[in-house]
Amino acid sequence: MTVQERIDWLDEARIGAALARADHVEDAAQVREILSKARTLGGLSEDDVAVLLSVKDPALTHELYDAARFVKTEIYGPRIVLFAPLYFSNICTNECVYCAFRRSNHELDRKVLSMDEIEAETAALIDQGHKRLLLIGGEAFPKGGFQYLIDAIERIYSVKRGRGEIRRININVAPLSVDQFRQLKAAQIGTYQLFQETYHRKTYAEMHLDGPKADFDWRASAIDRAMEAGIDDVGLGPLFGLADWRFEVLALMQHIAHLEAKFGVGCHTISAPRMEPAVGSEVSLHPPHLVSDEDFKRIVAILRLAVPYTGLIMSTRETPEMRRETLELGVSQISGGSRTNPGGYATPAEEQAAQFTRGDHRSLDEVVRDVAACGHVPSFCTACYRMGRTGADFMDLAKPGLIREMCGPNAISSFMEYMLDYGSGDTNAAGERAIAGEVATMEPKLKRYSETMMRKVREGKRDVFR
Numbered sequence: 164m165t166v167q168e169r170i171d172w173l174d175e176a177r178i179g180a181a182l183a184r185a186d187h188v189e190d191a192a193q194v195r196e197i198l199s200k201a202r203t204l205g206g207l208s209e210d211d212v213a214v215l216l217s218v219k220d221p222a223l224t225h226e227l228y229d230a231a232r233f234v235k236t237e238i239y240g241p242r243i244v245l246f247a248p249l250y251f252s253n254i255c256t257n258e259c260v261y262c263a264f265r266r267s268n269h270e271l272d273r274k275v276l277s278m279d280e281i282e283a284e285t286a287a288l289i290d291q292g293h294k295r296l297l298l299i300g301g302e303a304f305p306k307g308g309f310q311y312l313i314d315a316i317e318r319i320y321s322v323k324r325g326r327g328e329i330r331r332i333n334i335n336v337a338p339l340s341v342d343q344f345r346q347l348k349a350a351q352i353g354t355y356q357l358f359q360e361t362y363h364r365k366t367y368a369e370m371h372l373d374g375p376k377a378d379f380d381w382r383a384s385a386i387d388r389a390m391e392a393g394i395d396d397v398g399l400g401p402l403f404g405l406a407d408w409r410f411e412v413l414a415l416m417q418h419i420a421h422l423e424a425k426f427g428v429g430c431h432t433i434s435a436p437r438m439e440p441a442v443g444s445e446v447s448l449h450p451p452h453l454v455s456d457e458d459f460k461r462i463v464a465i466l467r468l469a470v471p472y473t474g475l476i477m478s479t480r481e482t483p484e485m486r487r488e489t490l491e492l493g494v495s496q497i498s499g500g501s502r503t504n505p506g507g508y509a510t511p512a513e514e515q516a517a518q519f520t521r522g523d524h525r526s527l528d529e530v531v532r533d534v535a536a537c538g539h540v541p542s543f544c545t546a547c548y549r550m551g552r553t554g555a556d557f558m559d560l561a562k563p564g565l566i567r568e569m570c571g572p573n574a575i576s577s578f579m580e581y582m583l584d585y586g587s588g589d590t591n592a593a594g595e596r597a598i599a600g601e602v603a604t605m606e607p608k609l610k611r612y613s614e615t616m617m618r619k620v621r622e623g624k625r626d627v628f629r
């Protein structure tokens with residue numbers, strides 16, 4: 164591994180000064196001015212975000228949430244994208260003190276999936292109705308090295324189950340070289356996702372004791388290498404609970420600003436994982452900077468306002484109640500029916516090998532039913548990446564309204580496909596109501612598109628998108 168030079172875009176002193184100000188000042192007039200600006204859907208600067216971090220007054224918090232709901236609805240409408248993680252291994256060379264997969268944890272059963280087992284996991288996920296996977300594992304490539312990952316991607320895309328298949332594979336693996344990222348791009352991945360865990364260097368050193376991941380800068384520069392290799396949909400995310408969440412949000416803004424300045428586009432998604440108990444990890448039971456439910460909702464709302472066109476991802480770490488609340492405030496993608504242990508879909512009994520404890524144990528069908536019953540439209544669409552609408556191209560299209568105009572009908576058509584092929588009776592009843600509610604609000608042209616696409620799916624066509 165190459166040792167990376169110190170990254171130059173993270174300014175801890177500036178963040179520290181902004182947080183010191185935020186501790187002492189809550190300027191309601193300034194907060195309201197920033198919320199008005201956010202409602203114009205143009206995003207916010209790091210300084211604006213710093214001001215929103217100061218909001219503690221309940222009435223102002225209410226206004227913050229209202230603005231986040233407005234932006235969410237204006238840009239995304241009711242569509243919520245569904246996906247599932249597929250863990251290929253829980254073997255890891257690193258010593259992250261909060262993670263069950265860390266090398267020295269002897270309480271965990273270790274497992275690396277063979278290609279046949281990856282196929283079995285894929286088949287189980289397709290049979291649930293999934294179309295979009297996140298391929299993820301401990302930070303050590305199993306026997307076969309990096310080629311294992313390429314082979315796994317190929318194998319997943321090759322699996323067909325009746326009319327079901329995986330149409331998009333996102334990847335969350337250890338930082339790679341530019342050449343390896345090029346190979347990932349050639350293997351037709353969707354988003355490359357990498358979490359810095361914490362942007363706070365001192366905390367990072369305390370939490371990552373050994374292994375390649377102990378090199379803060381190699382990790383913090385990985386997204387640059389991915390983008391240099393042509394992967395223009397990238398995903399970021401801190402692990403909330405390690406350092407002050409307000410620090411992480413401002414550092415995330417600096418990371419995004421750096422990517423925008425260097426590559427002309429920021430990140431495609433942000434994940435907001437909050438630390439959950441992990442087998443054999445004391446730190447995970449007592450996070451150094453525990454994030455309360457109220458602060459967690461603030462994180463989602465502030466991110467929604469700050470980067471309105473960036474997808475916000477919520478995993479099954481959170482409870483159904485929290486997931487429901489954050490869908491309103493800005494989350495646009497959720498996982499459903501997830502297992503975080505390798506082999507957990509094909510052999511669901513073996514959960515002791517999981518990375519963390521899940522807060523949401525419902526099946527995909529139950530999650531879909533709940534999402535639809537709340538008036539959202541669950542989406543299994545994978546059109547943009549397959550149509551080349553990625554990176555800056557996606558953002559250029561998104562800003563004039565693509566997400567509502569294209570993703571809206573695509574969400575309806577892909578959800579109809581799910582209902583016909585996998586949905587249970589109650590889920591489909593909730594789904595039909597959610598679709599009817601959304602179609603009723605559409606302008607005539609979009610309504611026509613949606614109805615035509617649904618008709619094609621009902622007639623037996625699959626993978627219908629614009």
Ligand code: SF4
Nearest residue numbers: 255259262264265301
């Ligand atoms: S967080 Fe990732 S790198 Fe760290 S021990 Fe867990 S799997 Fe390994």
